[in-house]
Amino acid sequence: MTRTKKSKPGHKQREEKKLAAAAAQANSTGGPIDAASLIEKAHILLGQSNFELAVKFLDRALELQPTNLEARELVGIAELEAGDEDRGREHLLKLFPPNVPESPSHPSPYLYLAQCAKEAQEALGYYSTATAMLEKSIADKDRKGKGKQDSIADEPEDFDEERQMAVTALVAMIEIWMSDLCFEPAAEKNCDDLIQRALSISPNDQEVKLTLASIRMSQSRFDDAKEVVVSLYNDLEGREPFDPTLPALPARLSLSRLLLEHSKHLEALDILSTVREEDSLNVEGAYLEGWAFYLRAEAIKENPGLLKPTSTAVETKEVIEGEAEDGEPMTIEECLSESMRSLIECARLYADQDYEDEGIGSHVAELLVELEKNGVVPAIHEDEEDDDGDVEMA
Template sequence: MGLTKKKAARKTAKKEKAASASATDVPSLLDKANVLLAQSNFDLAIKFLERALELEPGNLEARELAGVAELEGGDVDRGRAHLLHLFPPHAAANPDSPSPYLYLAQTADGPEEALGYYSTATAMIENALNAKGKGRAGEEDEEELRKMALTAIVAMIEIWMSDLCFEEAASSNCDGLVARALSISPNDPEALMALASIRMSQSKFDDAKEVVLKIYRDMEGRDPFDPMLPPLPVRLQFTRLLLEHGLHMEALDVITTGREEDSLEVESAYLEGWTWHLRAQTLEEAPTQNWADMDDDEEPMNADECYAESLRALLEAAKLFTEQDYPDEGIGSHLQELIGGLQKRGVKPAVHAVEDEGEDDGDVEMS
């Protein structure tokens, strides 16, 4: 009996020691930090990661997570400092994961530095995709890698089309990059949108419009919550692209999915109002123009009706803008300009607008 009691006591002591260690050992700290990062609790995640680095200063996982947490929490300098510790001379070799390169690219001091990090990350991801194509990983992992590669390639295209647009090799580099993106995912909407933008910059307007219509056909008729639809931010960007080509009906079709998915999204409401406004202007210039896909038993909307729909959506956007203290000043000033212009014309919001929100014929103050 005495021996049994001693064994039980030793087991209890071991359990207590293990429990105590689990609160402070590095793997447990990293597990907790990962959970906190997933919850966007960056400040607390940083505290756990700082403790992990105190215990193991050379732990690369802790260092990378600390960099990510600092960047996501808003401290770019500290985040970059942590990530740069993953490279020589602080580490024995360069990171074998693309993630640090992608984060450093997003916070680079200049376009050339960003391109360098993006290029390295993309090459690593493409190599991983080739390996997975030989049956070394699951489909879910492969899809995630494709998304990472596309994000990096599209980012590089944007750099060449903005910061480096006057470089002699800009056009050819964009062509090469978008070809890589489409080889990874031929029907990806962001890659196709990049292709359309490239063709526009090359003054190949018909080719650009053809690409835009192809993207639209892939979205057309889908339910707002259809998982095959691109994420809402992509649809908002695509709506703007449709408007560049004067495709107002198609733009309204796409933006409607955004309004139904999130009725509190400021940019969706703004883009709906702006699209109706552009449609009204087009009808004023060509009053006989009808909707392309309108049912036979429906009357085409005239310019006045479109302006009324525009004011309805713009007033809603202005209200949301003020309530949310929305940070995009460009949208705010354009809303004021459009609403003011419509009110001077004597336009009244469409009859199905909300009437009990204290808007009094559309008078809205925006700060």
């Protein structure tokens, strides 16, 4: 398919109509159509996240060539991405014996099956196979590239993608051992082994470092965890919202939680400011911001010396509120007002989105009751519209 150099008004709509017409033709019994062209169009649709239409193309391709493994894998992926786990899983399992002579030799089907696995051990099995494949490929390419002048930064994009897939799968395995299988005798050792493998593949990966910090926290090695968390924050300090070098929002939320665990309230607020700017509807972001301001107020109560003027940028109103003021640390009253503002917003978002995390809902409700009882008035920012509607927490 040839791409136009410039996108004209209505171009996207016309392309979608063409693809829809092609899909209708693909599902008809007549017409000069072949599986290869259907698969090619399905690739385009998958790239556009148009999973339902991609399924139609791929279903027709499988009618024409029932043994086409590429079509079978792609339709399984498309069904999973569209939300039908049972159908997606059914298609992917047909890539394995006894349906075919040999199991897939590439990691993709294993990774998708791991994500929709019904049991923890099943997921681990698929992840283990996928990571073994990826680590072998990475090691082979490392050996071939040894002695050359090319740096990792100059490696092909698919090699970087392999590294990312490998560490993501290893982190997913660690999460299983730390949650579903946390009481297993081998859980701690397996977590240590897996994180070392991830670090050997990508030692500077932020998600890997976050996972390392979580492991150390679970092992009560708090100083080690704090060292990792502070190092991570130092790497990100000063980056503006929407900076492409910032980790994904879930990783930043995890880092904020870990910073709060170590009483790094202002550092957590610094990271959360980027989350709130990029996604103002994020429930957890609003919750953690309110909780961080609350904890900061509590810290000042215990240590009034925190109110002394500081030259550190993160401890000024400029960073916390996004406004250039006097550079003085926020008072207890200001922190509590900001906390209440964020928590009220979180409560509204929680109700609007019918958010599933009951722990956040109950904690926000508890904090708001306490703040109201103590006569705290929510802060009002100049760019906010007044909204006096009451919110009821589940």
